Amino acid sequence: MIDVYSWPTPNGHKVHIMLEECGLPWRVHAVDIGQGDQFTPDFLAISPNNKIPAIVDHDGPDGAPISLFESGAILLYLAGKTGRFLPADVRGKYDALQWLMFQMGGVGPMLGQAHHFRIYAPERIDYAVNRYTNEARRLYGVMDRQIAHTGAYIAGAEYSVADIAIYPWLRSWQNQGIDWADHPHLKSWFDRVGDRPAVQKGVQVLADRRKPTRTDAEKEVLFGQTQYQRR
Numbered sequence: 455m456i457d458v459y460s461w462p463t464p465n466g467h468k469v470h471i472m473l474e475e476c477g478l479p480w481r482v483h484a485v486d487i488g489q490g491d492q493f494t495p496d497f498l499a500i501s502p503n504n505k506i507p508a509i510v511d512h513d514g515p516d517g518a519p520i521s522l523f524e525s526g527a528i529l530l531y532l533a534g535k536t537g538r539f540l541p542a543d544v545r546g547k548y549d550a551l552q553w554l555m556f557q558m559g560g561v562g563p564m565l566g567q568a569h570h571f572r573i574y575a576p577e578r579i580d581y582a583v584n585r586y587t588n589e590a591r592r593l594y595g596v597m598d599r600q601i602a603h604t605g606a607y608i609a610g611a612e613y614s615v616a617d618i619a620i621y622p623w624l625r626s627w628q629n630q631g632i633d634w635a636d637h638p639h640l641k642s643w644f645d646r647v648g649d650r651p652a653v654q655k656g657v658q659v660l661a662d663r664r665k666p667t668r669t670d671a672e673k674e675v676l677f678g679q680t681q682y683q684r685r
Contacts, residue, residue, distance in 0.1 A: 456480040459497060460507040461487050462660040464622035465525040465562065469507045471618050471656030472529050476536045484660055488672035493685060504685075511535070526558045529615045539615050550609040553600075553616035557623070561597075564589045565623050568630045574673060587631040594624075598637040607643065613650075621647045622657065 456473065458480055460466040473480045485491045485506050492504045501508035501523035509528055514520030515535075522528050533540040541547045568586040571579060597620070600608060608616040624644055627634065634641040647653055674680060 455512050457510045457512070458482045458507060459485050459500065459509070460660065461485050462657075462664040463487075463506065464565075464625070465505075466507045467622035467625075467657050467659070468525045468619050469509065469528050469532075470659040471622070471653050472532050472539070472615070474652035474656045475618065475650075476532055476538055478532070478536065482659055484663060486663070488665070488668060488675060490675045490680065493680070493683075498685060526554055526619065529554065529619060533615055539613065539618065541610075541612060541614065546610060546612070550612075550614040550616050553609045553614075554619050556596075557616065557619040561593055561620055561623050564593060565626070565630055569626065570677070572631065573629055574668065574677065576673075590630040590632060591636070594627075594632055594637045594640060597643075598640040601639040601643045613647075617643075617647055621653065625657065 456478055458469060458473065460469060460482055461484065470482070485497060487506060491497060492501070492506060497508070498504060500510060500521040503523060505523065507525055507528065508521065508523040509531075510519055510521045511531075512519045520531075522531055530540070540550055564586060567582075568590045571582040571586055575582070597608065604610050607613050608620060621644070624640075634644075668676070
């Protein structure tokens with residue numbers, strides 16, 4: 455059994471989707487990041503960076519439990535555990551890995567900043583809004599060209615961890631200032647991935663707990679001084 459400590463965010467949904475795709479037994483434990491659950495000692499013991507998601511696999515590589523944080527690392531662990539969604543050939547594996555790193559280093563951080571300055575910032579800062587909206591559009595353009603090149607999935611002909619990592623971040627395309635008409639190849643990929651039953655199940659995990667707006671108290675926990683307290 456794999457225990458998943460998570461919340462309905464793009465990074466959380468990456469792991470939910472991967473587990474559904476792999477067909478592994480798992481159970482979810484809600485970590486309400488607006489209420490500060492991510493700062494509890496029990497959670498910090500498995501996720502020292504106080505970020506979701508984190509997992510505990512009670513059937514680890516040597517038969518003993520293993521805990522992991524960082525969504526990309528979790529995807530790679532699950533791919534290794536099941537032998538799925540990471541090509542076996544060396545060239546294909548590194549094609550998938552580079553696009554997974556593209557998500558971890560680019561798509562996630564930049565689209566996250568776009569969300570913050572377009573939706574959550576207490577005051578509008580035009581420089582920041584324009585910078586991260588333009589970067590979101592640039593990244594969508596990179597992915598659109600890649601899908602036009604592969605004709606199928608992000609890393610090639612096979613569905614992989616790269617697709618699983620990227621898809622949840624693009625579900626908020628409207629909040630990122632994106633017009634799908636500018637990215638037709640990527641839109642076709644987005645619809646194709648979104649039609650997968652495991653993806654549809656994965657993005658519904660804890661979805662009923664997600665709120666359309668955040669209170670001032672929740673914003674303080676997520677973006678204020680609570681983040682920087684020494685623990």
